[in-house]
Amino acid sequence: METANKDEIVIRTVDLCKTYGTLKAVDHLNLEIRRGEIFGLLGPNGAGKTTTTLMLLGLTDPTSGSASIEGLDCTRDSLAVKNEVGYLPDNVGFYPNMSGRDNLIFSGEMNGLTREQAGERAKQVLERVGMTEAADRDAGTYSRGMRQRLGIADVLMKQPRIIIMDEPTGGLDPQATTDLISMIHDLSKIEGITILISSHDLYQIQKISDRVGIFVKGHMIACGRIDELGRQLQNEGLYMFDVWADRNGDSTWDKDLLNDVRALPNVKLIGRKVDGTIHVESSEDVQRGLEETLLRHNYTVREMHRQGGDLDEIYRKYFERAEAGEKGGKSNGRSKAGADAGEKRTGSDERPSKIRRGLSRILGK
Amino acid sequence: MRVLYKKELSDHLDSTRYQILFVLLACIMIFAVNGAISTISQAAQQTSDGQTSVSEFLFLQLFTTSGSNVYSFSTFIGFLGPIVGIMLGFDAINEEVAQGTLNRLAAQPIYRDTIINAKFLAGLTAVAIMIFTLGGVMTGYGLIRTGLVLTGEEVARIVMYLLMCTLYISLWMALAELFSVTSRYAATSALASIAIWLFLTMFWSTIVSGIAGSIYPVNGGGYQAQLNAISNYSLQTGLNRVSPYYVFSEITTILMNPNVHSTNVVSLLTSQEGAVASYLSFGQSLLQIWPHIVLMIAETVIFFAAAYITFMKREIRA
Numbered sequence: 134m135e136t137a138n139k140d141e142i143v144i145r146t147v148d149l150c151k152t153y154g155t156l157k158a159v160d161h162l163n164l165e166i167r168r169g170e171i172f173g174l175l176g177p178n179g180a181g182k183t184t185t186t187l188m189l190l191g192l193t194d195p196t197s198g199s200a201s202i203e204g205l206d207c208t209r210d211s212l213a214v215k216n217e218v219g220y221l222p223d224n225v226g227f228y229p230n231m232s233g234r235d236n237l238i239f240s241g242e243m244n245g246l247t248r249e250q251a252g253e254r255a256k257q258v259l260e261r262v263g264m265t266e267a268a269d270r271d272a273g274t275y276s277r278g279m280r281q282r283l284g285i286a287d288v289l290m291k292q293p294r295i296i297i298m299d300e301p302t303g304g305l306d307p308q309a310t311t312d313l314i315s316m317i318h319d320l321s322k323i324e325g326i327t328i329l330i331s332s333h334d335l336y337q338i339q340k341i342s343d344r345v346g347i348f349v350k351g352h353m354i355a356c357g358r359i360d361e362l363g364r365q366l367q368n369e370g371l372y373m374f375d376v377w378a379d380r381n382g383d384s385t386w387d388k389d390l391l392n393d394v395r396a397l398p399n400v401k402l403i404g405r406k407v408d409g410t411i412h413v414e415s416s417e418d419v420q421r422g423l424e425e426t427l428l429r430h431n432y433t434v435r436e437m438h439r440q441g442g443d444l445d446e447i448y449r450k451y452f453e454r455a456e457a458g459e460k461g462g463k464s465n466g467r468s469k470a471g472a473d474a475g476e477k478r479t480g481s482d483e484r485p486s487k488i489r490r491g492l493s494r495i496l497g498k
Numbered sequence: 499m500r501v502l503y504k505k506e507l508s509d510h511l512d513s514t515r516y517q518i519l520f521v522l523l524a525c526i527m528i529f530a531v532n533g534a535i536s537t538i539s540q541a542a543q544q545t546s547d548g549q550t551s552v553s554e555f556l557f558l559q560l561f562t563t564s565g566s567n568v569y570s571f572s573t574f575i576g577f578l579g580p581i582v583g584i585m586l587g588f589d590a591i592n593e594e595v596a597q598g599t600l601n602r603l604a605a606q607p608i609y610r611d612t613i614i615n616a617k618f619l620a621g622l623t624a625v626a627i628m629i630f631t632l633g634g635v636m637t638g639y640g641l642i643r644t645g646l647v648l649t650g651e652e653v654a655r656i657v658m659y660l661l662m663c664t665l666y667i668s669l670w671m672a673l674a675e676l677f678s679v680t681s682r683y684a685a686t687s688a689l690a691s692i693a694i695w696l697f698l699t700m701f702w703s704t705i706v707s708g709i710a711g712s713i714y715p716v717n718g719g720g721y722q723a724q725l726n727a728i729s730n731y732s733l734q735t736g737l738n739r740v741s742p743y744y745v746f747s748e749i750t751t752i753l754m755n756p757n758v759h760s761t762n763v764v765s766l767l768t769s770q771e772g773a774v775a776s777y778l779s780f781g782q783s784l785l786q787i788w789p790h791i792v793l794m795i796a797e798t799v800i801f802f803a804a805a806y807i808t809f810m811k812r813e814i815r816a
Contacts, residue, residue, distance in 0.1 A: 192604055192814045212607050220605035226598020230512075242501040243606040287602065 141168045143295060143327050144189065148198035151184050151351075158184045160351035161198065166329060166344075171321045173338035174331040176348030182331035183223060185348075186297050189329075190220055202295060216244075219288030223299040225280060229273025233264060233283050236272050237290055244291045251290070258286040262316065278309035285316060295327045296320065302334045310334075314341055374413040374420065375406070377436035378427050384409050390430045397422045410436075499612045502603075506620030510586060511627075519582050520628055526574050527636050533565015535643055555777070557652050558754045560640045561659065571636065572750045575663050576743055577699065582628070583670030584691040586621045589684035590614075590675045591809060596684070604814045614809045618675060618802060625667045633660040651780050658784070659753045665794050666746045670695065672801035679808045698741040710734040735761070742797060745790050752787045760786060 144166040151159040159181040166172045174182050187193040189200050191211025200207040202214050227236045234255050241251025259268045262282040267275065275283065281301060288296055301317065302310045318341045320326045332338050338345060339359060346356040355362055377384065386394075394413065395403060402414040413423065420439055427434055510516050538559055564570040569577075591614070594600035604610060637656060641648065673694065677687035714730035716723050738744040748761045756777040778786070 187814065190605055192601070212609065215605055215607040218605075220602070222598065222601040222605070224598050225602060227602075228599060229597065230509075239501070239505060240602075240606065243603075243608060245607075284602075291607075 142166065143168050144172075144200075144202050144329065146185075146189075146198065146200040149185070149188060149195050149200050150197045151181070151188060151193065152196045157351045159188070159195075162351075162353055164346065164353065164356075166327060168327055169321065169325045170343040171317070171328045171330065171341050173342035173345040174329060174348055175333065175335060175338060175345055176331075177333055180348045181351040182348055183299055186220070186299050186329070186331055189297060190215060190218060216291070217294055219291055219293035219296040221281075221284045221288050221296065221298040221301055223303060225284035225287070227272035227275070227280065227283060227287075229271060231272060232269045233272050233275065233279075233286075234259065234268040236283070237287055240287050241290045246290075254290055254292075255286075258289040261289065262286045277304050278306065278313075281305060281309070281313060282316075285313075285320075293326065295329070297329045297331075299331050300333070301330060302332065302337050310337060317341060372415050372418050373440050374415075374423060375436075375438040376411045376413065376423065376427070376434065377409070378411070378432040378434045380430070380432045386411060386432075387430075390426070390432065393426050393430070394423065397426065499608070499616055502608070502612060502616040503620050506617050507623055510620060510624040515585050516624060516628075519585060523574075523578070523582070523628065523632055524635075526578070527571060527632050528639075529568045530565070530571040530574060531560055531636055531640055531643070533568040534560045534563040534570060535640070537563050537565055538644070555649075555652060555655075555756055557640065557644070557646045557648055558655060558756075560636070560644070561656070562750065562754045572659075572747075572754065575666070576747050576750070579663060579667045579746075580670040580695040580699065580743075581692075582625065583621075583667040583672075584674040584688065584695060586624060587671035587674030588678055588688040588691055590617045590621070590678045592678050592682060592684050592687060595682070601814050610810060610814075611806065614675070614679075614806055618672065621671050621675075622664070622668050625671065626664045629660050629663045629667070633663075654780050655753055655756075655783070658780075659750065662746070662749050662753065662791070662794075665791070665798065666742060669742050669794055669798040669801065672798045672805065676801050676805040676808070679805045679812070699743045702741045703738055703744065706734055706737040709737060739790075739793070742794060745793055749787045749790050749794075752783050756780075756783060761790075 142165045144164065146162050146164040149159055149162040149164075150157070162181075162185060164185075174185065176182050184193060188195050189202060189207050191207045191214055194208055203217055205213045205217075207214050227233070228239075231239070234252075237255040237258065238248065238251040241254055242248060246254065255268075256265075259265050262285050264279065264282055264286060267279060272280070272283065284301075298317070302313060305313065314337050317328060317330070321328050321341075330338060330342070342359070344356070344358050345362070346353050347362075348354070378386075391403060394400060397415070397419050399417040400413060400415045400419060402412075404412045406412055413419070418439075420437070424434060424437075538556065542556075561571045564573065591600070594603065594613075600613075603613060633656065637648070640646070670691070674687065674691040677690045678684070681687040681690065710730045710733045711717075714726040714733060716726050716730050739748075751758050752761065756779075759778060
């Protein structure tokens with residue numbers, strides 16, 4: 134398929150809104166997706182991702198605003214849109230008493246193919262997703278991973294130029310996820326299909342997305358390439374180090390050392406965790422400076438963990454900022470996000486950040 | 499549309515429940531016909547003995563005459579027809595939702611109403627196939643067993659009657675489909691449909707006679723009670739016609755028994771006055787039940803329209 138104009142915008146939403154009663158599921162969404170890219174729509178459950186994809190397909194009418202795909206209005210020309218766009222719904226299902234192949238042929242016929250053409254194409258796409266052996270079993274016997282692969286085959290039956298996927302990796306085991314992700318990657322890079330993925334699986338999306346949009350409570354709070362988002366977040370303590378270092382068996386850091394570490398460029402926050410580890414946050418990768426400082430003060434580094442700079446951090450930061458903005462108004466939202474920043478990715482939201490705020494007060498930063 | 503219709507129809511015809519219903523109705527048909535034949539032959543025996551006169555439209559009575567211990571075919575259809583309709587319609591939409599196929603289907607380049615239209619038409623076709631097969635087999639079986647010769651008018655009446663059966667069952671199917679759109683689980687919609695069916699078929703007439711009796715009391719004798727009798731009867735039939743079961747049984751009576759001239763209060767009077775026994779022509783019978791047919795079609799359309807509108811407005815999501 135053609136990839137003539139890379140910058141051509143194929144999906145565009147303008148002030149798209151959807152309200153359910155008083156709940157704003159999608160609030161003034163402006164989105165532009167270019168031809169041939171993989172766009173990751175990220176956000177927690179209930180952020181309005183599925184609603185957005187449904188509006189793009191014309192399955193739900195927007196309350197206000199508009200969406201268009203390939204210049205076609207998604208609400209009024211939904212039939213033409215559905216001709217161009219393949220949709221892989223969350224938890225895709227198939228008719229359980231028909232074989233996988235028959236399910237595909239049925240989809241093909243719905244898209245205007247004759248039975249023979251549909252059979253021919255079903256054979257191709259089944260091969261493509263590696264389902265040829267299982268194709269003639271009843272679809273009711275398929276595992277989750279097989280259903281998801283059959284879902285992709287089903288989408289490919291109409292030879293779409295755009296594919297919208299809703300949580301494609303949800304509920305899959307790691308191997309199946311990896312396979313699926315590389316399949317999606319190939320679709321985009323080899324065939325030039327524009328792909329919109331909505332997901333909360335940050336790690337997977339990070340690997341294949343060209344651009345991501347972070348979506349919280351109906352708002353798009355950040356949008357861009359992953360490294361761009363990282364840069365936008367500078368000055369907010371993006372890198373975090375958990376250091377365990379001692380001098381002659383004593384793992385408490387003395388004043389001089391703390392002052393020197395604090396003096397390192399871009400260090401934002403130092404704190405001491407309950408287990409005695411020192412926690413350092415910075416907007417840049419200060420690992421080397423940290424090690425040198427410790428060495429200079431005669432400390433031996435026993436353990437050092439670095440995290441940050443990846444989508445997880447970016448996502449969490451933006452998410453926190455949006456939440457803080459919601460709780461305390463826009464003005465103190467930013468500073469609070471800075472103070473709140475930095476628990477481990479598995480940590481619960483409330484407790485550790487409180488501890489750290491207390492600590493940072495003690496440590497005078 | 500055609501593709502979806504074909505798939506839905508083949509789903510129906512392949513489904514175990516359709517086959518069970520078919521076999522069940524076939525068995526019932528055999529019993530009912532045999533019962534009817536034994537009753538009729540007794541009657542015929544008496545006729546040849548010169549005791550009573552026998553109807554000219556003897557063959558039609560195969561459908562409506564009950565045997566000594568089985569109901570007639572038409573009674574069975576009146577009772578069990580709704581079950582057929584409900585079985586074919588109750589999980590039309592919510593089953594698709596449960597399977598996760600509805601949003602996939604809706605994402606195909608078809609209009610959304612195609613889905614529900616195709617489902618209804620496929621159900622209608624399945625019902626028509628069932629009814630006309632059974633009716634045809636029954637007619638053939640009756641011909642062989644009794645040796646009666648069918649007249650053109652009888653054929654017309656039978657075809658019309660079978661059409662009415664299809665319409666009656668479709669009405670219940672439309673109702674069940676309405677529930678399948680509005681309720682999330684197939685079990686809920688099945689139970690709701692069955693509840694309505696039981697209520698209208700079993701209890702409605704009792705309730706109606708209670709209401710009519712309390713508004714126009716007829717017991718106790720006296721002049722007023724006699725006057726009330728007519729109003730009472732009119733009110734009762736009027737209310738009874740809320741139930742498709744009653745409407746259908748009236749249609750059956752008129753169509754299959756040309757001797758019956760009217761379904762209104764007049765029928766009560768003429769029988770009392772001893773009217774001349776004569777047969778209505780097919781056209782005249784049809785004229786008598788025309789409002790009934792319109793009513794049944796209207797009810798079907800209303801139920802289907804409600805299902806249609808609800809389906810078009812609802813959210814398609816996983």
